[in-house]
Amino acid sequence: MRKIGIKEIEDIALGASLLGAGGGGDPYIGKLMAMGAVKECGPIDLIEPEEVPDDALVVPIAMMGAPTVLNEKGAGGSEYRALYDMTSDFFDKPIYAFMPMEAGGVNSMLPIAAAARMGLPMVDCDGMGRAFPEIQMVTFTIGGVQATPMALADEKGNSVIFRTITNKWAEDLSRAVTMRCGGNVAIAPYPMDGAVMKKYGVKGIVTRSETLGRAIRTAKDSKDTDPETAFLKASKGMKIFKGKISDVLRETRGAFNYGHVLLDGISDYRGQKAEVTFQNENLIVKVNDKILATAPDLICLVDTETFIPVPTDSVKYGKRVMVVGLPCFDMWRTEEGLKLVGPRYFGIDTDYIPVEERVKGSVQ
Amino acid sequence: MRKIGIKEIEDIALGASLLGAGGGGDPYIGKLMAMGAVKECGPIDLIEPEEVPDDALVVPIAMMGAPTVLNEKGAGGSEYRALYDMTSDFFDKPIYAFMPMEAGGVNSMLPIAAAARMGLPMVDCDGMGRAFPEIQMVTFTIGGVQATPMALADEKGNSVIFRTITNKWAEDLSRAVTMRCGGNVAIAPYPMDGAVMKKYGVKGIVTRSETLGRAIRTAKDSKDTDPETAFLKASKGMKIFKGKISDVLRETRGAFNYGHVLLDGISDYRGQKAEVTFQNENLIVKVNDKILATAPDLICLVDTETFIPVPTDSVKYGKRVMVVGLPCFDMWRTEEGLKLVGPRYFGIDTDYIPVEERVKGSVQ
Numbered sequence: 134m135r136k137i138g139i140k141e142i143e144d145i146a147l148g149a150s151l152l153g154a155g156g157g158g159d160p161y162i163g164k165l166m167a168m169g170a171v172k173e174c175g176p177i178d179l180i181e182p183e184e185v186p187d188d189a190l191v192v193p194i195a196m197m198g199a200p201t202v203l204n205e206k207g208a209g210g211s212e213y214r215a216l217y218d219m220t221s222d223f224f225d226k227p228i229y230a231f232m233p234m235e236a237g238g239v240n241s242m243l244p245i246a247a248a249a250r251m252g253l254p255m256v257d258c259d260g261m262g263r264a265f266p267e268i269q270m271v272t273f274t275i276g277g278v279q280a281t282p283m284a285l286a287d288e289k290g291n292s293v294i295f296r297t298i299t300n301k302w303a304e305d306l307s308r309a310v311t312m313r314c315g316g317n318v319a320i321a322p323y324p325m326d327g328a329v330m331k332k333y334g335v336k337g338i339v340t341r342s343e344t345l346g347r348a349i350r351t352a353k354d355s356k357d358t359d360p361e362t363a364f365l366k367a368s369k370g371m372k373i374f375k376g377k378i379s380d381v382l383r384e385t386r387g388a389f390n391y392g393h394v395l396l397d398g399i400s401d402y403r404g405q406k407a408e409v410t411f412q413n414e415n416l417i418v419k420v421n422d423k424i425l426a427t428a429p430d431l432i433c434l435v436d437t438e439t440f441i442p443v444p445t446d447s448v449k450y451g452k453r454v455m456v457v458g459l460p461c462f463d464m465w466r467t468e469e470g471l472k473l474v475g476p477r478y479f480g481i482d483t484d485y486i487p488v489e490e491r492v493k494g495s496v497q
Numbered sequence: 498m499r500k501i502g503i504k505e506i507e508d509i510a511l512g513a514s515l516l517g518a519g520g521g522g523d524p525y526i527g528k529l530m531a532m533g534a535v536k537e538c539g540p541i542d543l544i545e546p547e548e549v550p551d552d553a554l555v556v557p558i559a560m561m562g563a564p565t566v567l568n569e570k571g572a573g574g575s576e577y578r579a580l581y582d583m584t585s586d587f588f589d590k591p592i593y594a595f596m597p598m599e600a601g602g603v604n605s606m607l608p609i610a611a612a613a614r615m616g617l618p619m620v621d622c623d624g625m626g627r628a629f630p631e632i633q634m635v636t637f638t639i640g641g642v643q644a645t646p647m648a649l650a651d652e653k654g655n656s657v658i659f660r661t662i663t664n665k666w667a668e669d670l671s672r673a674v675t676m677r678c679g680g681n682v683a684i685a686p687y688p689m690d691g692a693v694m695k696k697y698g699v700k701g702i703v704t705r706s707e708t709l710g711r712a713i714r715t716a717k718d719s720k721d722t723d724p725e726t727a728f729l730k731a732s733k734g735m736k737i738f739k740g741k742i743s744d745v746l747r748e749t750r751g752a753f754n755y756g757h758v759l760l761d762g763i764s765d766y767r768g769q770k771a772e773v774t775f776q777n778e779n780l781i782v783k784v785n786d787k788i789l790a791t792a793p794d795l796i797c798l799v800d801t802e803t804f805i806p807v808p809t810d811s812v813k814y815g816k817r818v819m820v821v822g823l824p825c826f827d828m829w830r831t832e833e834g835l836k837l838v839g840p841r842y843f844g845i846d847t848d849y850i851p852v853e854e855r856v857k858g859s860v861q
Contacts, residue, residue: 289666290661291659291660291661291662291670292660292661293658293660296655296656297656298654298655302653302655305677306655306678309673309674310673310674313669313670
């Protein structure tokens with residue numbers, strides 16, 4: 134157990150926005166929510182998965198909806214209480230701890246805000262190890278865990294409890310409500326006991342985010358090497374491309390952000406072209422029409438000077454970015470995992486090949 | 498208290514489909530559900546509102562969605578149990594009786610099926626005295642009663658409980674889920690105690706449906722007068738037009754049926770034209786471009802020979818129909834009532850004038 138205060142939030146938000154792989158929402162908004170809550174209610178306790186009793190109730194807290202809409206709507210505070218009460222009443226027992234569902238600018242921060250305001254600890258564990266666009270895309274689904282009973286609350290005071298026959302139905306029904314509520318809501322999916330969390334969760338993800346955040350923040354101060362090399366080394370990222378954004382297509386359809394980013398190569402990549410396609414998160418990157426990474430591996434755009442991650446809703450013409458690949462959590466590379474989040478699920482007609490193999494093959 | 502069996506269901510379904518004012522779904526489908534349940538589980542007890550204790554829990558049961566979709570999807574049986582359990586668990590007390598929410602081919606029948614299968618009585622009372630397209634359009638809303646907690650169940654096994662800040666939000670969120678579930682679901686809105694039901698409900702509506710049904714069925718046997726006069730006298734209906742359907746426009750948008758029916762006059766109305774516009778239910782009828790009735794009064798199309806009501810999803814080219822107007826329940830004619838279901842709510846730019854005045858004015 135350790136305390137998470139303002140300084141830790143700063144690094145966690147920065148690192149999680151890299152793990153957001155273009156999605157997960159604007160880290161600035163997320164940070165404001167978490168910091169506001171911690172300033173008001175004090176630092177939270179981050180606990181290890183092993184500290185949670187097997188029969189204790191653990192509940193992920195997340196925001197559902199399209200990040201672009203989130204910026205306009207802001208985020209209320211009464212939702213956490215509503216989610217707590219609905220879930221706790223359902224199981225007729227108190228919630229032992231909150232946890233994140235995914236890593237990303239907003240959804241790594243929301244559980245901190247919720248934990249601070251409700252006086253609960255947060256577990257260092259999530260269900261993705263990155264961000265994904267749909268609710269059923271968690272390691273818990275691979276483990277046969279139900280997304281429901283799932284509570285949903287909007288900032289106006291409306292609330293809903295879902296019980297569905299599959300986790301995809303939980304996604305579909307709550308997405309329909311999310312759209313009707315204005316584009317984003319707070320949810321508490323996958324209420325589970327400690328034993329299940331320990332068996333299927335991505336452990337240590339909050340600490341990993343914090344470490345990545347620190348790596349981004351301190352890359353320029355490296356005494357041994359140039360900042361880019363320092364960043365890539367500390368993040369264990371694979372450099373895929375460097376370029377200037379020459380075109381952005383972005384549209385909101387069915388509560389998702391769809392689009393692509395075109396890049397003209399710079400420095401070592403001069404004369405080459407790259408394309409990154411996204412659905413909330415970056416799904417595939419092609420360099421000179423050759424695929425160099427696909428979901429579920431992480432495709433991240435970072436600023437070439439500051440290494441600060443550039444989410445899909447902040448990409449704009451003229452910006453210089455480096456495309457970095459990160460291997461995904463092992464469970465995603467199984468047959469079950471690829472069925473949930475492999476390239477074909479997202480309509481990309483290619484087999485999954487791990488990013489480290491694709492990148493190695495491209496170096497002539 | 499009296500028993501409702503096969504014979505009563507036959508008349509209730511027929512009369513309720515007149516009160517459906519073009520909406521409320523196909524009475525044949527509704528009848529099949531109610532009769533199937535009664536054949537299997539025995540007749541149900543129809544109880545007077547006054548027989549319900551003031552503190553007993555009474556719950557309307559209804560199908561939500563577009564009637565055209567209903568025909569294709571059929572209707573399961575496990576939804577009633579799901580609705581019962583969700584509502585009863587929420588209030589931590591048993592449900593004393595079911596009741597209909599509206600009159601209409603399907604929604605006057607569904608509570609009979611539910612009551613038979615769950616072994617509960619049904620109260621002779623509803624919240625509309627006719628059919629309307631949206632959940633908040635009940636007399637209970639005028640009385641300040643909340644539509645939520647509202648349970649929703651589909652035939653696949655998905656279920657949802659809503660708690661909303663207004664009854665219109667209950668409509669909007671459940672409509673979004675209904676569409677995602679395939680176009681129709683079963684719901685249990687406005688759980689209320691006996692005292693509230695007695696204060697704001699439309700009492701005796703089931704018996705009224707049965708009486709109307711008998712009037713339709715026996716009109717041809719009248720010894721005193723011609724069948725049409727007998728039908729109009731027994732139903733207290735006002736004859737507005739008789740014509741042959743010359744055109745039908747129908748489309749499903751946002752889980753509603755929209756459209757209009759054009760009529761060429763026959764017999765006394767030869768050479769005249771009429772237009773009936775609907776959103777699930779008939780909303781307005783114009784004869785020679787003059788408005789002769791609008792919601793919330795009932796505008797009903799019946800077969801000119803059999804007087805069997807013709808719902809909006811059965812109107813077709815060439816059919817001969819009589820347009821009949823029926824005054825709505827008094828509470829709908831108040832300022833509060835007209836705000837909920839007056840012509841302007843449906844986008845019709847005219848003041849409400851009671852059908853009996855409009856029709857009187859049209860007779861030269």
